[in-house]
Amino acid sequence: MKITIGHLYPDLLNLYGDRGNIQCLMKRCQWRGIEAETIPFELDDKIDFSKLDIVLLGGGSDREQMIVCEKLQEIQPDFKAYVEDNGVVIAICGGYQLLGKYYKTDQGNMKGLDLVDLYTEQGEGRLIENIVLKSDLFDMPIVGFENHGGRTCINNNKPLGKVLYGKGNDGESGYEGVVYKNVIGTYLHGPLLPKNPQLADWLIKHALEKKYEKEIELTPLDDSQEKEANDYIYHRFVRG
Numbered sequence: 001m002k003i004t005i006g007h008l009y010p011d012l013l014n015l016y017g018d019r020g021n022i023q024c025l026m027k028r029c030q031w032r033g034i035e036a037e038t039i040p041f042e043l044d045d046k047i048d049f050s051k052l053d054i055v056l057l058g059g060g061s062d063r064e065q066m067i068v069c070e071k072l073q074e075i076q077p078d079f080k081a082y083v084e085d086n087g088v089v090i091a092i093c094g095g096y097q098l099l100g101k102y103y104k105t106d107q108g109n110m111k112g113l114d115l116v117d118l119y120t121e122q123g124e125g126r127l128i129e130n131i132v133l134k135s136d137l138f139d140m141p142i143v144g145f146e147n148h149g150g151r152t153c154i155n156n157n158k159p160l161g162k163v164l165y166g167k168g169n170d171g172e173s174g175y176e177g178v179v180y181k182n183v184i185g186t187y188l189h190g191p192l193l194p195k196n197p198q199l200a201d202w203l204i205k206h207a208l209e210k211k212y213e214k215e216i217e218l219t220p221l222d223d224s225q226e227k228e229a230n231d232y233i234y235h236r237f238v239r240g
Ligand code: GLN
Pocket: 015, 058, 059, 060, 061, 062, 065, 092, 093, 094, 095, 147, 148, 149, 150, 189
C-alpha cells in the first residue's frame, strides 16, 4: 500500500513547522510497511488531486494567506471535487481559515476556498493559549497550542472537539475546529500530529480506506511516550 501526501505551498504556509506534521504521517506509514511519499507544491505548480491521498494546508500569517488566497481560487474546483469525493485534508490555522468562505481582517477581505461552510473574522486581540479538546472521534484528548487573531464560525458543521481548556474557534462557543467528510480543520498548530498520534492515524486510515475501497485496520504502534506526554498536558491544564 502507498500514501501520497500533497503539501500545499510549504514556502508560504508553514508557520510553526507544519513539515513536522508531514514527517509524522510519513513515519507512521513507513513503520507499518506502508509506502509514503510527499509532494510539495509551489504556487505555480499544477496540482493533480487524483494522485493525492492526503492534502495538508498549513498555517500562515495574514500576509502570506493573502498571497495564497488568489492562487486558491484557481485550484478551487479541483480541490472541491477532491473533498466531495471524500479526499482527506488536514488544514491548520491559516489553512483552516482558508477552507471557508472568507477571512475578514483589518487589511481586507480574503476569499476562501469555500470547501466547508464556515467563515472567519478577525477579532480584538489574539487567542494564544495551550489547548485541550475532547473529540467524539477519539478516546484520547487532543492537545496543542493555538495562536490566531481570526474567529471562526462553523455554522452547522461538526466541530473537531469540545474545548476543555483554551479558546477554540472563537473564544466563546466552547468548540474547536471542524470535521466535514474527510476534512479536518483546526487551530492547533506546531506539532499537532506528533502530539496526537490518534489524529495522524485517523488521516492515514481514511486515506487508505478511500484509496483501496476497503476497511483498514492499522497495525498498532508503540505510542507510550506520546500517550504519556498527552496525559501530562491533560492533567496539567484540565485535571490539575
Ligand atoms: N493569520 C491567521 C490569524 O492570525 C492564522 C495564524 C496562524 O496560522 N497561526 O488568525
